[in-house]
Amino acid sequence: MDDTSGLPREPRVAGPRAAAELLQADRPRARAARRLRLRDASVVLDRLAELAARLVGAPIAQISLLDDVEVVVAGTGLPPGTVGREGPLDATACAVPAAEGAPVVVPDVHAEPRAAELPQVRAGLVGAYLGVPLVDTAGHTVGVLCVAAPTPRPWSDDDLATLRQLAAAAVSELELAALRAEYESDRVRWGLAVDAAGIGTFDWDLHTGELTWDARLIEMFGYAGGDFGGTIDDFNARLHPDDLPRVTDALQASIASCGDYEAEYRVVWPTGDTRWVQARGRTLADENGAATRVLGAAYDTTAERAAGMRVTRVLEAMPAGFYSLDREWRFTHVNAEAERLLGRSRDELLGQELWTAFPAAVNSAFEESYRTAVRTGTPVHFDAHYPAPLDGWYELRAWPSPEGLSVYFLEVTERRRVQDRAERAAQRLALLAQVSAELAGALDAQTATAHLPRLVVPALADWCIVTVVDPDGRPRDVGHWHAVPSSRALVERYAAVRLDAMPATAPLMRALLTGEPVVERSGAVRAVLAEGEAGDLLAALDPESAISLPLRGRDRTLGVMTLYFRRGWTPRDEDLATAQDVADRAGLALDNARLYGQQRALAEGLQRSLLTEPPEPDHAEIAVRYLPAAEAARVGGDWYDAFLQPGGATMLVIGDVVGHDTEAAAAMGQLRALLRGIATYSDAGPGEVLRGLDASMAVLQTRVLATATVARFEQTDDERRRGVTRMRWANAGHLPPLVINPDGSVAELATWRGDLLLGVDPGALREESVVTLDRGATVLLFTDGLIERRDADLDAGMARLREALRELAGRPLRELLDEVLHRLVDGRPEDDVALVAVRLHPQDVPRPSEAGPNRIPDVVPEEPDL
Template sequence: MTCGPVQPPGGPEGVERLLTSAFEGLAAGVLLVDARGRILAANPRAEQLLGRRAAAMAGADAHDLLHRGPDGAVIPRSQCVLLAVAEHGRPAWGDSDTFLTGDGRALPVRWSAAPVVQAGRTTGLAVLFADMAGSSAPVGREAARVDLLEDLAEQLTLVSAITEVLSETLDVEEAVDRLGPLLVPKLADWVAVDLRTPEGEVRRVAVLGPQGRDTALEAWRGPLPPPTTLSRSALVRVLHGAQPVLLGPHEMAEPPDAPLAAVQAGFLRVLGATSAAVVPLTSAREITGAITAVRTRPDRPFTDRELALLADIGHRAGVAIDNARLFGEQRDIATAMQRHLLTELPQSRGLQLAARYRPAPAGSRVGGDWYDAFELGDGSTALVIGDVIGHDLRAAARMAQLRNLVRALAWDRHEAPAAIVERLDDAMTSLTDIPMATMILAYVEGPPDGPRQVRWSSAGHPPPLLLPTTGSPSDGRARYLEAGQGIILGAGGDPERPTGRQQLPAGSTLLLFTDGLVEVPGADLGAGLEELRRLAADLTRLPLEDFCDRILEAIPSGSTDDTALLAVRVPPD
């Protein structure tokens, strides 16, 4: 077994020469096809087998021109397995189809196709085929070349799938969970993933085998001994920046020279490892951990080429994990900022107030949602709910700017909500870099012993929900207040922003909320609003704090946004 750095034979130029030679000299036909199924290139053997010149096939639809069923009949495009490779990005093969030759014959072929992926997107496919009726099926060195190309295509597909899967999450644990099933059993019988913690410790966060997470091996997960710098252990050296390492029976039998080396040796022994590869999880900033891939069949040791592939996967996984950690740090800062800025609700005369804020689910981006409530000089209570456009730390900072502007304008000017929102729109455009935001500014007015009314103006925000104390969700009395709707802040101004007015009956509840409570990507917003209306109507008899808790629990699964809600209840007579 070899240890230490792995370099591709001949470097990138050598690989390119190998692929060019394989394409031109194979005893099997090769077609390169774009994502829409058009032929881009054909090697000499494909020209010979099909009786067609490559130049004549270029630009033609591969399915219409060539692909036929076992009896030579046309295959409907919707049932074409070959075309599905480009559509779904997964390899496919067949051994009972025919290709139509230039002289009209149906040529029985064995074919395999793999997607060609660039920047995470399938841009076409490579098709290898051989004549099953004659003697053109590759043998000997030519068969080895075909196997090499197919193996390279399969590895490229695996790397593409791993890149795509890891890029879809910003959660460290989820990234690890997604990585394992892609490596087992395609590249390894077992995989262990170790991560460095921000405190400098090392934890084994996953042990994955043929059945996924193996409960019998849970004892091997958890904190690991510190990686002593002087140890010869492959895992210790990789965690300290060494190149990927291959281990055979001889290397794994060496006596451990450090506590972490002893743990790793015991782990490999329990698995019955006959070959192992240890590669770092790397990013531009740091080494975030290591992957240990294990095989248990003596006749199938890891090769240098597979080690290079695992090293590439380790780098991609390391970048994804580092990105997830950076995102988590930013998200924690933004969430803390938001919670710090969310107002302690006033003790309003004759009103009950309650509010809730929930950050976006783990792995989602933080947003700029906020609520606010404060007493005005004339004794009315101002209510604010809003959402600054954007999903990052900047959105949270912008939310703080807008919140303070609203407070200052509302306190300084005893004007209608619509006038304040209009001034806010002008100030936001002139004094901040906030691109757009939605918001409702509402005033609850009237003496403590009633009657009460609410005046509000909405800048593109979901409407308030009014809930009387009596009635059921089916009688229509729980309803959204659609009046007072104006355009979003930052969209160019609204010279006549509207004001809505509504009496608040004794015992009624007014609910203001952000769209994270009702909106799920790809789902119908109207359905989400109706679901909230029915739920809130069912819960309106609960104490206000319990009411808010139950509403927040009902955030739809699949929601990726943060959520704020503010509830006001008028005491009953």
């Protein structure tokens, strides 16, 4: 297995069983993994697994947590029932990267001895594996994100970098989900604590005398069924005789003043049991100030008195902070957790006004929400940030009461941090995915690189300029963008003049020279430029700092991406890491384009070196064209040839060796040379030349297949006087020639019959066909790359070619061939294209000037039979 650099190293563990033993011995790591275990995989994790599979081009992706067992929490391409399944650690490949704490790269599991014991490998389900450990914020390895393929395949550095980014996002999502579960559990416990307080309510209408109690209060006073009559007498009947006068006085005082009512008293049940009740209320008045009703609440304090203030103990034991405020916003109770979260003791806070103790709460979400709850009488629930010295985020629930406001709260700073980190990680992944898509989908890497500033601004910088190095070594600015539309014209002009004004010691030049990032701190950005237009433009743009990131290829720096930051913008470390990742991907794309161009030029040069200029016999004009495939890797065996035989006859050849690689190109050169030698020595006809070539291939053991058409143009003295020429031709499985008659019609050689391909049977007979041509006719021989399409058959391609030839019949020969290539393949054929054509000019007039000079070998007769 390989480490993160892709270079072989000595593995730290011997196999999955040894890795399982190491993992099971690490109890803190197991507890950290167990904390993140979810009952069901989240949608985000499933999408991360799908994104991992799509970005690296693997059919299988899986996210696993490893504590005492492996738990698959998300995945794609897995058998049904895999997600949520538990399995032993010694039966999973994920144990190895988890135990080593480093990525594991296995292009071929069959070549990896440690993989032989795994059931997935023995069953033939996995042929290649790439796994990255999931490390939580405490540094524990809690699981693994992996991708796999059923057959061996290589894994690139980009695949590894992509999986690392996705692993960070997966850990963030797992931690966020665990925090959410913890906080939800806490909220349920708050609700249970409130219910446990056992509060009942009452409403006494002073006009009608009706007294309304809720079920809890009826139960509190020992009434059952319909025993409660709904009058103040029912209330007085249950009061302890010693408490009745005091409670009655408190009620009368509240009614008389339309003020608050508070009392603690004993209730005597019919069974003789005595309960303590604490009651609070308020008398409401009408528009004339007369008392109309008394509203309030009561709760049973018997248990509190017996057990030492039970509610206080509940509040003290709560995992959430709690404090209560009276109607003057003074603290009346503060529990232990609130003391810890607020950084103040209860002795400091009790009796102090909230707005004085915490002045930053004034005119904030805290004040707005608290006053809304008191004004409307409804609970509120919100998140808010309190600045230093607390400097934290809090989740709060506030319940209004007649006494004031009760507040339950939790510090959620960590949850917000994890959530923000997850969101930033998702944004970075989206940006990198978009950059990769732009670079991979563009035909011209420089054009795609020029578009990078629009992708990274404003996500990573205020504005950006991208520079590439031309083949002659000169830097050139190719792309720029500013987040502010009004500043884009300034950036455009600055990019046009800055390189000429930039000294060799400028950060951009240093980044090009060293291949390392160069940072320009505050005030140093403008110092590198002398006075002039470039300096004035940079002063107008007014960046505070900048960083020049090299676009690095495999062995050279191919450009620089310069990010500029406005005043007050301090880039985060993860943003700079993302920017460097973008720059590295752009550099690799430029390097691939460079290597692609070199490969294409080499392949095309090899192909063209095997093809020679045609002769120009008297009154016959020959033109040739060769166009390589758009993909450099598809160099193949297409060839053309034109030469004179010893007797003076003109011979044209078109051929295609089966295959598309350098071996096919080499075989093409060998067959072309053999055919030339046979034809120019023997003066044989087309059929005999092909038969001799087939025999030579068998003797020389040239184990290739090829198609070919050989056409010879002959003319007797009588035919010369009549102005006609015979074309004798033979075909070895190739497309037939097309003839453009002098009247512009295209002749379809309906009587032709193709013989076997070359290389199939050296003893096969080769037949010849003969057609008589008028002077002025044009014959075209071509390979199938001219008419072949992925989305259409050859018949459709032949129809397009015939139509084009009819429209172009009157054009000069070379112009005709160029236009045919433009119309049928638009300069980018899917396969190599070779063309050879001859135009038979009239012999009773001088050779036309467009046919060029008359060029024939010295050994050929001066008056050849054409």
